[in-house]
């Protein structure tokens with residue numbers, strides 16, 4: 001392992017064309033209101049795939065933008081990793097392999113998926129970073145892509161109002177020394193598995209009755225998830241600041257997984273972040289799972305300056321969570 005600095009060379013995102021507002025959900029007959037959803041979550045709208053659109057379609061379009069932003073071509077990519085828990089195929093092939101084909105990369109480069117739910121982007125970034133540091137790979141396409149809309153019960157108001165579809169992509173590669181990813185810590189606590197889950201795997205195979213009962217859709221204990229999320233966020237920010245000998249005032253921006261505005265407000269108050277340090281776009285997209293952090297990075301890319309210290313903080317089902325510190329190098 002050498003001491004290369006690895007960072008983001010290019011970034012891109014894609015969300016489906018169809019926008020669904022809170023009022024649209026009410027019009028569809030859901031017993032909810034724009035006021036309830038916005039007050040409890042900060043969400044105003046989300047983007048939803050069409051019937052034939054897949055996770056790889058979103059990932060492919062985000063990838064093309066990231067490649068262009070990095071001033072590279074698809075021929076420069078030598079590995080593809082997709083963070084997703086909503087793959088195109090239930091078992092296989094991986095969504096990453098499908099993306100490789102869509103990008104018309106005919107060379108046999110490695111392509112694989114990482115399943116860490118909403119923490120997927122933090123996990124995947126770290127995997128890619130280490131492959132580049134090993135010296136065996138140069139430009140890795142890292143994607144966070146999820147289509148949760150096909151995995152929720154649209155009559156269950158406790159879950160369906162929260163989620164949206166999207167894909168974010170970065171090209172990771174070598175950057176100048178002391179820039180890029182400076183720190184990563186990843187965590188999991190499998191004892192929390194039942195508080196946020198989607199059945200239909202080997203524990204409860206998909207039978208006709210199981211699907212009829214909608215048992216394969218996302219199930220969540222919202223209150224417990226909220227409590228767990230704020231606990232692990234506190235832990236990971238403390239670890240990062242202690243381990244890196246930094247203060248909150250050294251941090252330019254805090255980019256957390258966009259699950260709920262109330263979680264972000266809690267973190268801002270508890271940590272005493274300034275309002276403009278905490279970035280959010282949950283109002284537009286809802287919770288897009290593994291895509292949410294790169295969607296924020298892409299939306300706020302224009303305001304980042306070289307040298308900015310940016311915390312990425314993901315959390316999600318498992319429970320899994322992760323924190324990365326990036327020194328912006330673009």
Ligand code: COA
Pocket residue numbers: 031032033036037040041118157158161220221222223225226229259260287315316317
């Ligand atoms: N519209 C209107 N009412 C709703 C509703 C909706 N979309 N969803 C739930 N309600 C109702 C409930 O039925 C309940 O009614 P009752 O008191 O008559 O039983 C009431 O609102 C309160 O429900 P509760 O679940 O206690 O609300 P809450 O304040 O905990 O908010 C969440 C619900 C989901 C917004 C909140 O728990 C949350 O954000 N949790 C974290 C979720 C998350 O981040 N998940 C992803 C992690 S990666």
